[in-house]
Amino acid sequence: MPQMDWLANHMDKCDQMAEWLHREFSYEFAQQSLASWQQEFAAGQRDGRWKCLIAMEHGQLLGGASLASHDLPDRPELGPWLACVLVAPSARRRGIAAQLIEGVCSHAREVGIITLFLHTHSQRDYYARLGWDVLERFEAWGKEQWLMARCL
Template identity: 65%
Template sequence: MLRMDWLENQMHHSDTMAQRLYQQFSYEYVGQSLAQWQQEFAAGQLDGSWKTLVVTDGDQLLGSAALAQDDLSSRPELGPWLACVLVAPEARGRGLAAQLIEGICNHARDSGIKTLYLHTHDKADYYAKRGWHLLERFDAWGKEQCLMSLAL
């Protein structure tokens, strides 16, 4: 049975989720070891800097999305951020990413946040269809990135 919950309530999944993010977005972790990222990610669940929503099926971790305080060091004036959106390949096509994103947006709105930001190099069309607006394009990590926002 599918269950959506905050990772802070299921910390036994923290290292696995951090490892999947590290592998999927490896270009963002140059100079940081997996162990360092896992430690930062776990600490972020407790201090709120990486408030992560996960979806599971039984004990199988299927995906995540996070509300991050800082996800783009070159733009410290922006935030908070929708980050860490990732669904396991075997669970894709079931609308889980959309549900996770909606959960993060609802939490942000309920917390009084008026605008969320994200950056993506390959999913701008996906987010645009869901109401996100392109603010600018920039180069980072050897890829063209799209900086986007969503008014809550």
């Protein structure tokens, strides 16, 4: 069974998680090198900008999800965000993403956040099943995107 913990407690996994995100969401990182993103993501674990909950099993990173202060440059008035949700392909279909998402939502609720936002281009229906509401459709990074929110 996977263990959930904050990435800040396992910084040896930070570069790997950042690399997975950079590769999976390459369209968002077109203007940022992997090394630059790894530095930003690591700093974000220390200052809370990218507070990431990770899943591990037998010392191996399985995936993560972040509570981010900003995640959509064109919408600086919105936030905080559920961001950087990613589970390794070999660990998918085990409910890990849902556990990570719920962990981030629970933490956000505990610290007084009442609404979280996210954007997705391919997982709208999945997030809707987890209680997220579509706010609007928009175009970004050359893809159709969905802005969603969840009241905590």
